[in-house]
Amino acid sequence: MDDRIHDHAETLVDWSARIERGDDVVLAVAEGAHDLAVATARVLGERGANLISLYQSSEIAREYLRAHDGEFEDDPGYQLALYEQADSVLYLGGSHNTAATADVPGDRQNAYSRARQAIQEARMDTDWVSTVHPTRSLAQQASMSLPAYEDFVYDAVLRDWEALAAEMADLKEILDAGSEVRLVGEGTDLTMSVEDRTAVNSAASVAYDSHNLPSGEVFTAPESPEGHVTFDVPMTIRGKRVRDVRLTFEDGVVTDYSAAVNEAVIGEVLETDEGARRLGELGIGMNRGIDRPTDSILFDEKMAETVHLALGRAYDACLPDGKSGNDSAVHVDLITNMDEGSRLEVDGEVIQRDGKFRWEDGF
Amino acid sequence: MDDRIHDHAETLVDWSARIERGDDVVLAVAEGAHDLAVATARVLGERGANLISLYQSSEIAREYLRAHDGEFEDDPGYQLALYEQADSVLYLGGSHNTAATADVPGDRQNAYSRARQAIQEARMDTDWVSTVHPTRSLAQQASMSLPAYEDFVYDAVLRDWEALAAEMADLKEILDAGSEVRLVGEGTDLTMSVEDRTAVNSAASVAYDSHNLPSGEVFTAPESPEGHVTFDVPMTIRGKRVRDVRLTFEDGVVTDYSAAVNEAVIGEVLETDEGARRLGELGIGMNRGIDRPTDSILFDEKMAETVHLALGRAYDACLPDGKSGNDSAVHVDLITNMDEGSRLEVDGEVIQRDGKFRWEDGF
Numbered sequence: 251m252d253d254r255i256h257d258h259a260e261t262l263v264d265w266s267a268r269i270e271r272g273d274d275v276v277l278a279v280a281e282g283a284h285d286l287a288v289a290t291a292r293v294l295g296e297r298g299a300n301l302i303s304l305y306q307s308s309e310i311a312r313e314y315l316r317a318h319d320g321e322f323e324d325d326p327g328y329q330l331a332l333y334e335q336a337d338s339v340l341y342l343g344g345s346h347n348t349a350a351t352a353d354v355p356g357d358r359q360n361a362y363s364r365a366r367q368a369i370q371e372a373r374m375d376t377d378w379v380s381t382v383h384p385t386r387s388l389a390q391q392a393s394m395s396l397p398a399y400e401d402f403v404y405d406a407v408l409r410d411w412e413a414l415a416a417e418m419a420d421l422k423e424i425l426d427a428g429s430e431v432r433l434v435g436e437g438t439d440l441t442m443s444v445e446d447r448t449a450v451n452s453a454a455s456v457a458y459d460s461h462n463l464p465s466g467e468v469f470t471a472p473e474s475p476e477g478h479v480t481f482d483v484p485m486t487i488r489g490k491r492v493r494d495v496r497l498t499f500e501d502g503v504v505t506d507y508s509a510a511v512n513e514a515v516i517g518e519v520l521e522t523d524e525g526a527r528r529l530g531e532l533g534i535g536m537n538r539g540i541d542r543p544t545d546s547i548l549f550d551e552k553m554a555e556t557v558h559l560a561l562g563r564a565y566d567a568c569l570p571d572g573k574s575g576n577d578s579a580v581h582v583d584l585i586t587n588m589d590e591g592s593r594l595e596v597d598g599e600v601i602q603r604d605g606k607f608r609w610e611d612g613f
Numbered sequence: 614m615d616d617r618i619h620d621h622a623e624t625l626v627d628w629s630a631r632i633e634r635g636d637d638v639v640l641a642v643a644e645g646a647h648d649l650a651v652a653t654a655r656v657l658g659e660r661g662a663n664l665i666s667l668y669q670s671s672e673i674a675r676e677y678l679r680a681h682d683g684e685f686e687d688d689p690g691y692q693l694a695l696y697e698q699a700d701s702v703l704y705l706g707g708s709h710n711t712a713a714t715a716d717v718p719g720d721r722q723n724a725y726s727r728a729r730q731a732i733q734e735a736r737m738d739t740d741w742v743s744t745v746h747p748t749r750s751l752a753q754q755a756s757m758s759l760p761a762y763e764d765f766v767y768d769a770v771l772r773d774w775e776a777l778a779a780e781m782a783d784l785k786e787i788l789d790a791g792s793e794v795r796l797v798g799e800g801t802d803l804t805m806s807v808e809d810r811t812a813v814n815s816a817a818s819v820a821y822d823s824h825n826l827p828s829g830e831v832f833t834a835p836e837s838p839e840g841h842v843t844f845d846v847p848m849t850i851r852g853k854r855v856r857d858v859r860l861t862f863e864d865g866v867v868t869d870y871s872a873a874v875n876e877a878v879i880g881e882v883l884e885t886d887e888g889a890r891r892l893g894e895l896g897i898g899m900n901r902g903i904d905r906p907t908d909s910i911l912f913d914e915k916m917a918e919t920v921h922l923a924l925g926r927a928y929d930a931c932l933p934d935g936k937s938g939n940d941s942a943v944h945v946d947l948i949t950n951m952d953e954g955s956r957l958e959v960d961g962e963v964i965q966r967d968g969k970f971r972w973e974d975g976f
Binding site: 281287289302305309310314317327332 | 635637640642647650656659663666667668669672676678679680684690691696697
């Protein structure tokens with residue numbers, strides 16, 4: 251077995267999930283994640299954790315959901331009990347086919363999700379972490395060969411997380427102290443308020459309230475955007491590739507939009523509800539192991555030299571105690587490059603220019 | 614997908630486990646059982662059952678057990694809760710390597726089992742059913758090609774179970790009314806008492822207290838064997854192939870034994886405890902879909918024209934209410950052919966001769 255699989259498992263168990271002796275761990279294994287599951291089981295055994303493995307098969311989900319009449323029982327007790335009593339849930343993604351559930355009717359999927367809200371909350375209350383094992387299917391989604399994709403994934407996952415967390419703490423401090431963020435680049439000049447907001451240092455560990463491996467972003471919940479922004483990183487939204495989305499904000503609300511490809515998808519998102527026309531997130535990618543988009547939000551939004559903005563729901567963690575941020579049924583991330591020719595300012599001070607932060611060589 | 618996989622799933626869900634709308638089902642999926650799991654998920658969806666899938670990977674188990682220091686926590690509550698509240702557990706066997714756990718130290722495996730007694734009891738209290746999906750690894754264990762092994766498995770599983778249950782009910786009635794069973798064949802002349810015993814009609818359904826698919830045997834708990842018996846069906850016991858085991862019983866206890874191959878394994882079994890030298894089971898195979906031994910006890914012991922005897926623990930279901938049968942830490946099945954030249958008598962009356970029961974053509 252590739253040594254990097256073992257290193258991935260150790261990073262997951264020790265850095266990300268902080269698992270200790272006697273912890274009750276649920277390992278949720280996708281169809282293609284077997285090797286990572288085996289490596290993780292070894293580390294969990296070494297740490298003396300308890301282990302049960304779930305089979306997170308999208309092909310099983312497809313058959314079950316399509317065959318069911320859609321009248322799902324609310325939160326079956328035996329499943330709720332498992333998650334309510336678990337300490338950690340480790341999701342090992344890695345499909346054989348990213349389109350395996352493409353023919354499940356949307357309303358069936360929604361009915362299933364609605365019937366499992368308490369289960370979902372119980373899972374979110376654990377020290378959960380989501381990661382992926384590199385499979386041929388994910389490599390294909392990224393338009394890469396498997397060996398090249400493996401290199402990409404391990405570069406993203408096997409970071410010096412202590413060092414990156416410290417660097418991200420510096421940026422968080424700047425954002426927390428600041429009032430206004432401005433993004434400038436080709437097709438982009440946008441200002442937004444971060445007054446009274448608290449940024450999250452998402453350092454791929456539950457110790458940082460960060461539940462993705464890899465992570466490597468600092469995010470906050472901005473308000474009152476003004477100006478325009480062009481998202482030049484290609485993305486798939488609702489199963490459709492979109493390119494060069496451009497949004498115009500006035501008084502905090504989207505007043506105009508366009509896209510070079512699949513513009514209608516953006517229109518659909520914006521029409522979801524009132525909150526869908528406002529910003530829910532500003533995230534600043536800082537993971538230098540992620541050097542290209544791979545059409546997977548787990549990786550793309552953490553890519554160094556990018557910034558992402560989300561239409562829709564904000565994370566309350568970024569708001570003052572007791573306050574709630576922008577509310578919406580959606581949270582759709584869009585990504586823009588911040589390399590050559592771009593800059594990010596906080597209260598008029600340039601924090602990042604041409605892809606380099608002010609504390610980096612070459613700034 | 615092979616239609617027989619779907620038929621297997623329907624037999625499992627409807628005939629064997631009797632699953633109904635709202636039942637809380639745990640699907641435990643071995644590494645090679647994916648296709649059967651997908652087919653079973655469809656049937657469970659159609660029936661409106663609730664579903665959670667476990668990944669029953671022997672490679673995960675190996676890594677976890679070898680890495681652990683052996684001080685396992687007793688019955689972790691999150692796992693106990695899952696099984697205590699479940700209605701059915703469906704075990705879909707089908708390994709990629711039947712020797713995957715061969716290098717797990719026996720004491721580690723035993724310590725793990727000891728720490729999970731309440732979980733094991735909770736599982737046994739559900740309407741559980743064990744079956745297998747035909748894999749290359751199981752075909753290899755059976756010395757068969759995969760297509761031939763698939764034919765074999767589906768012949769064994771896709772029976773007219775109603776008809777077989779009715780036939781087995783006739784044999785059960787004879788055994789329940791009888792006092793003494795005698796087996797006669799080449800190298801075999803053994804009598805044993807079944808006085809006051811209740812035979813189990815093991816018809817591959819929880820409705821018959823039968824938890825294997827395939828099944829197709831009638832079994833009881835005999836006492837006081839006298840005589841000798843030769844087991845000419847090859848078996849693997851404790852990882853070792855044994856051939857032509859011969860046992861001599863006097864006053865109900867094994868007084869002499871031999872085997873053509875790996876005789877020492879039989880000696881080990883007999884020395885486990887006092888109960889290991891007594892009989893725990895007499896089982897009569899009646900599944901005519903199983904036409905050859907495949908070195909898998911799930912199939913071999915149900916093979917038509919065979920009888921098996923187990924050294925060790927008896928099933929209390931065969932004893933009068935409140936009484937317990939032979940007690941032992943082991944239950945080791947040994948199988949003998951009852952074809953050409955053999956007969957089975959109950960109280961002196963011939964019930965089976967040359968492999969045919971008295972109600973069959975050609976008797």
